[in-house]
Amino acid sequence: MDSRRAGVLVALLVLGGLAGCGALLEETDSLSGPDSLTGDGEHPFAGETVTVAVEGSDRERALAADGLAYWADNATEYAGFDVAFRVRSPGATPAREPDVRVRFVETVTACGDTEFPAGCAPRLNASTGVDRPATVQIRRGLANDSTRLVVAHEGGHLLGLTHTDRPRDVMAHERDLATLPRQDAAERANPWNDSTLTVALAGDGRSRYRSELDYALAYVREGADGAVPANLSVRVVDDPATADVVVRPVATDGCTAGEGSCLFLEGTDPDGDGAIETYTGAEIRLVGVDADAAGWHVASQFVETFHTGDDPDRLDGANARERRGDWHG
Known part of the structure; x- marks a missing residue:
């Protein structure tokens, strides 16, 4: 698959969902009498x-x-x-x-x-x-x-x-803390905070990609041939700033050579082992991808955020012509 994962953005958040904040924060109460x-x-x-x-x-x-x-x-x-x-x-x-x-x-x-x-x-x-x-x-x-x-x-x-x-x-009032070892995101079928995710298009000309985004998400809602958890709910929102997953078409990007797509993940690392344990956001960057091929890229990258087993043949096995056609079947 073309440049599926170009990079991972890790936001270290200790105590976050482990302790909601990423620092050692206390105030003290004085005892008197x-x-x-x-x-x-x-x-x-x-x-x-x-x-x-x-x-x-x-x-x-x-x-x-x-x-x-x-x-x-x-x-x-x-x-x-x-x-x-x-x-x-x-x-x-x-x-x-x-x-x-x-x-x-x-x-x-x-x-x-x-x-x-x-x-x-x-x-x-x-x-x-x-x-x-x-x-x-x-x-x-x-x-x-x-x-x-x-x-x-x-x-x-x-x-x-x-x-x-x-x-x-x-x-010091604020310090980075780490938890006991936790299961990494790559070892969890659904490493997101919950089973309801929002998706938004961003960037210039994004309206041209809406139909392909809907096509890709329909495949995801149907289970993506077992590649996503059965209870997953996905909906499109207008504001990228509030979305869990942002799809961003761009003309060029250093994350891939030529036409392709890249997946960037953001998440928490409460145990400080350098690996994300929970995803808090993702960006699917469509680099020089025509609108009629965007659906396959979006679906392929989206299922990469889950770890239920092998990737669907319908995605992995699609040739260049099928990626611009009815790969969804």
Whole structure:
């Protein structure tokens, strides 16, 4: 098939559908109360061994311990006092409540004005004191390094640090995060967000291609000989800016030599492995293709966004004459 896939555009979106946004975003809530003030102008954790109970798996508990251990070596420089976090063993039956409770959760609840936080913790200082245990939420499902970073970041808030404080590589408000490994788009029959897709024509002279686009999409709606999922719904819209798939006729393009078509895919890579896991958009570029041959190119490229098995013979086996005729059958 002529230059079916000329390139892939990858938009790294971590936590996106994993966490809706592509960054580590948290706001912190301060805890206060007259009985919790230290009265001595010191942070309530200054010079302490802070006991931490972790609600999560053994893996999550170990990662939490790793993330909090960062402050054993760095609290003096950045927070201005020594501190040590000690994570309790899961079977321990201590006589008193922990100082901090870390909960690994599927979804972090509202935290300030952040819509999709990866973690949330109160920011403590000498004025707020601490109502023990201080509760920290960490989103589960992140890769190991990302989990450690989120835990260290929230630990910084417990020590009084804000998003503008050093160290910037830990306390920055926005950070790229990765999830645990996920199935790549190429391994999924339908790697789109849902089974309803919209398609639009773009570019000059696009009206000349509408009948061929309709012809191609009729074939897709019929199942494309098994090349698309059975429950797929496709409709044409007028605005390319809102469409999932854009068909763009152009006179020339470096993506292919001579007449042909190219497929560009855009999607998310939440696990950071360099491969798209979910498609969020596609462009089918028709390069020097006459209107009467556009239908075959559109159908051929469209089915490439699905991975149900072999390509249909009706597309792969069409010769140059058939591509301009009733290849649909």
